[in-house]
Amino acid sequence: MNEFNWILALFRIVGVFAMMSGAVFVCWLLSGRQSPKHMSGVFGWSLLIVLWGLGGYAFTSRYALGLGAVTNLSDQFPWGIWKALVVCGIAFAAGGFLTACMVYIFRIRTFYPILRPVVLAAYLGYMLSASGALLVDLGRYHQIWRPIFYWQHHSVLFEVSWCVMLYTGVLSVEFAPIVLDRFGWKRISHFVHAITVPFVICGVILSTLHQSSLGSLFLIVPNKLLPLWYTPLLPIFFFLSALISGFAMAIFVSALTFWIFHKPLEPRVLTSLAKGMTPLLFIYLFLRIADLTARNAWMYIFRCPLQGFTFTLEMLLLTLPLFVVLRTRWSGRRRWAFAAAIPVILGVNLNRLNVAWIGLLPATGSNYFPSWIEITVVLNLLSFGVVLFGLAARYLPLFEHPDIGGHHAPRAIADVTTIGPMEASGHV
Amino acid sequence: MISRRRFFQVGATGALTVLGARELFAEPQVNPNGGAGVLVDLMRCIGCRACENACRVRAGFGSLPTAAIGYGAGDGKLSFQSRTFVDFRNGGTKPKQPVKRQCMHCLEPACVSVCPVAALEKTAAGPVVYHENICIGCRYCLLACPFSVPKYEWDNALMPRVAKCDFCADRQAKGQSPACVAACPTGTLKFGKRSDLLQEAKARLDSQPDRYTSIYGEDIVGGTSWIYLSDTTPEELGFPSGLPKEPLPALTWKAISKLPFVVIGVGLILSAIVRWRTRDGTEQP
Numbered sequence: 255m256n257e258f259n260w261i262l263a264l265f266r267i268v269g270v271f272a273m274m275s276g277a278v279f280v281c282w283l284l285s286g287r288q289s290p291k292h293m294s295g296v297f298g299w300s301l302l303i304v305l306w307g308l309g310g311y312a313f314t315s316r317y318a319l320g321l322g323a324v325t326n327l328s329d330q331f332p333w334g335i336w337k338a339l340v341v342c343g344i345a346f347a348a349g350g351f352l353t354a355c356m357v358y359i360f361r362i363r364t365f366y367p368i369l370r371p372v373v374l375a376a377y378l379g380y381m382l383s384a385s386g387a388l389l390v391d392l393g394r395y396h397q398i399w400r401p402i403f404y405w406q407h408h409s410v411l412f413e414v415s416w417c418v419m420l421y422t423g424v425l426s427v428e429f430a431p432i433v434l435d436r437f438g439w440k441r442i443s444h445f446v447h448a449i450t451v452p453f454v455i456c457g458v459i460l461s462t463l464h465q466s467s468l469g470s471l472f473l474i475v476p477n478k479l480l481p482l483w484y485t486p487l488l489p490i491f492f493f494l495s496a497l498i499s500g501f502a503m504a505i506f507v508s509a510l511t512f513w514i515f516h517k518p519l520e521p522r523v524l525t526s527l528a529k530g531m532t533p534l535l536f537i538y539l540f541l542r543i544a545d546l547t548a549r550n551a552w553m554y555i556f557r558c559p560l561q562g563f564t565f566t567l568e569m570l571l572l573t574l575p576l577f578v579v580l581r582t583r584w585s586g587r588r589r590w591a592f593a594a595a596i597p598v599i600l601g602v603n604l605n606r607l608n609v610a611w612i613g614l615l616p617a618t619g620s621n622y623f624p625s626w627i628e629i630t631v632v633l634n635l636l637s638f639g640v641v642l643f644g645l646a647a648r649y650l651p652l653f654e655h656p657d658i659g660g661h662h663a664p665r666a667i668a669d670v671t672t673i674g675p676m677e678a679s680g681h682v
Numbered sequence: 683m684i685s686r687r688r689f690f691q692v693g694a695t696g697a698l699t700v701l702g703a704r705e706l707f708a709e710p711q712v713n714p715n716g717g718a719g720v721l722v723d724l725m726r727c728i729g730c731r732a733c734e735n736a737c738r739v740r741a742g743f744g745s746l747p748t749a750a751i752g753y754g755a756g757d758g759k760l761s762f763q764s765r766t767f768v769d770f771r772n773g774g775t776k777p778k779q780p781v782k783r784q785c786m787h788c789l790e791p792a793c794v795s796v797c798p799v800a801a802l803e804k805t806a807a808g809p810v811v812y813h814e815n816i817c818i819g820c821r822y823c824l825l826a827c828p829f830s831v832p833k834y835e836w837d838n839a840l841m842p843r844v845a846k847c848d849f850c851a852d853r854q855a856k857g858q859s860p861a862c863v864a865a866c867p868t869g870t871l872k873f874g875k876r877s878d879l880l881q882e883a884k885a886r887l888d889s890q891p892d893r894y895t896s897i898y899g900e901d902i903v904g905g906t907s908w909i910y911l912s913d914t915t916p917e918e919l920g921f922p923s924g925l926p927k928e929p930l931p932a933l934t935w936k937a938i939s940k941l942p943f944v945v946i947g948v949g950l951i952l953s954a955i956v957r958w959r960t961r962d963g964t965e966q967p
Contacts, residue, residue, distance in 0.1 A: 322836025332824035393819020404799035
């Protein structure tokens, strides 16, 4: 654009200002409705204000100018880091269906305390990585609802969009008790309670479908995706790694939240999750190696140096936790369970980035790297998730056990109100 | 606890779903003779780019700028404005071998199978057409196309469109040949029924084995409506390597068609587990 565009400038100023004031407001809420007391608080506030300010510029630019002006996408490389965020975020959020399944289907009492934080993290993961990222990534974001009415059931993307829509509904039902408890709406709460188990079953079905379908998305590009990742088994690998990522995410989210909010958590919770993850990791790595050997694809590690590196890194990150979990001295310690979860999360996310981005580069002859606006938007969406989680942890009964059995214990709403009185924030 | 009645209710719903799904999950239907097609006889092409010019005029972008006309000139790529162009290949038997590029109009197009809202359609007449009012802008077609044909209107902030050769479906409906074919002065492009053209290509190949050596488009990714006849390999003509003979949608279909089994299998297993875990009545399902 050659001449200075006043309307665009105004739009951007409003966007940046709105986002920055939003950042100040949520920081104030997160700090318990007071200004920061320590240096770390000041640092946190400024970080979020700067990030959201940049985000305001990024979002307004994207919506005012279109994809071409703000992203490094091209006809050659049409799917960038925003689509990769969808794929990564949904894998991260797999902890939600896994934990709900262990609690509501298998009735494993060990995991009751972590159900709410993990389901909330999954809910936010879906909202922000799936819906949020698609709302910036779709060329016609205002027509995101179209798959509801225009059906094309041969499309994997159609299936994924339906599964994600329905599963977000399921997560709402799983998440509802947290809100209903807060406001003490007993009758709706009882209704939700009655339909939870069928909804959880639906949730597991939908998750199985769309977690594997995210892999099926790339079955159509046999000549574009590097053979290190392209295999007819992509859907199976995506499902297995989503399960693994689900365990790791449950460890990560529960360890972090119970630690940050000073709540007691039995070490057994984390170590059992780590133990559950181990056999799946073994099966996954064994299948990956067998598949690569059967397709004689190992040589591509040396043929494409960048892809060879990211592939090796991915495999190392996924192998590392096995050493941690298999050492008997370490396997009973929750610190080590947490340490095992980190490389798994990184490894699964790197796998998704490899499939959706890095592995597509050689054949398409592209050197796509996201623009700063693309990266800023991703960081913003992630920060929205963290902030919303923090707000929920502060103002909603997140650390109570779900009431799933027949024994209706009186729910302790009282101690939540001591954390944050709702009257002042206008919620009551 | 799931009562017996509830179990049968679930079972009956499942059975009905399977029956309904069998219709829905049948293999995609393909027009057996593939409708219309074009035979591109590259040995007759002189690289005049009249096809390119005619396409631009018909798509409403005006004729080629005079400076850009000539053998070996041009942008050298498909774009939103140019839905076809003459690609002057280096190497091959001739220097700057001209190869016309446009949508290949696959018999089982990957772009049509991946579109979540059916904005792309393979018509029975042969063309793969784009319905721009349905598109949501996910750009899966750009990624999925094995020939990287669809292009995107990246700078449109509100209603970006996908652009690709539509085989002049409107002209075909009126009984005319596509604009590029009508403009070709040397008979390089021949429009007709794909099955007839394939036979003719084979006849030319058989009768003049020293002039022609290969046919491209007969069975690659399940066959394309545009068929190329030349004296060199597809790789030298610049067609992508590593494509299977199998239609690409079939690769995805193998996964999607398992959907009903996953739904019913996982549903039954989980229901059974809930029933088993709550069997002593201390916990309610």
